[in-house]
Amino acid sequence: MDHKKYTEGTELSGDELEAISEKLIQAKFDREKRKAWEHRLRDEYGVTRESTPKKKKFPFSNLAIAAILMCIAGIVTYSVVSYLTPSYDSVVNESIEQLITIDNHAVVTRGNKLVNEEVLAAINAYEDKKYDESIAIWKKLISSEKIRGTFHYNLALCYLQKTPPETSSAITNLEAARKTKTIQEEANWALALAYLQIDQKDKAKKVLQEIIQAKAYKYKRAEIILAKL
DSSP: OOTHHHHSOOOOOHHHHHHHHHHHHHHHHHHHHHHHHHHHHHHHHOOOOOOOOOOOOOSSOHHHHHHHHHHHHHHHHHHHHHHHSOOHHHHHHHHHHTOOOOOOHHHHTTTOHHHHHHHHHHHHHHHTTOHHHHHHHHHHHHHHOSOOHHHHHHHHHHHHHSSSOOHHHHHHHHHHHTTSGGGHHHHHHHHHHHHHHTTOHHHHHHHHHHHHHTTOTTHHHHHHHHHHO
């Protein structure tokens, strides 16, 4: 459009004057119509025209934000893993606490009623955490019976569980117990724990490796402990 015609006093033709008049009238009509609708929306429906708020700009770039999020995720992951992963000491202590006596007295005592009763009394005392009482019975049985492997093992567990533990006595009895094939695997596991209880890690590693290599009793647990040494 040639705006000079309307700003510099140029004479307009009839058609041009009619056209611009129609545009001005239509614009005025549209503006008044829009205002009327705005008033109606405001008065009847409480709707007002508001400007769209500008989005706040953050001083961090996307890369910086990503780095911060990764750092936070790393801290959270480390905290969770640390919380869920048991420590070396807790694994050893828990394993010792879970040791149970071997109750095969019906086999090793060959039907001797008196010995059977004493074995049961020793086992019950162990389960009730009366370790000194259990120790006294196992010692008596070991001195009087020919088959002693199981008795040495059960006696050793009592020494491990005492407060404070008598680990040296436990190791002596476990060394004797592991000579009996029927309880050799259980004795090896308890022996490894006994060495760890007094921080003899080299000896413990050797026994743990034997257990893992043979895939013997508690070899999965042995792998966990060996990995922490």
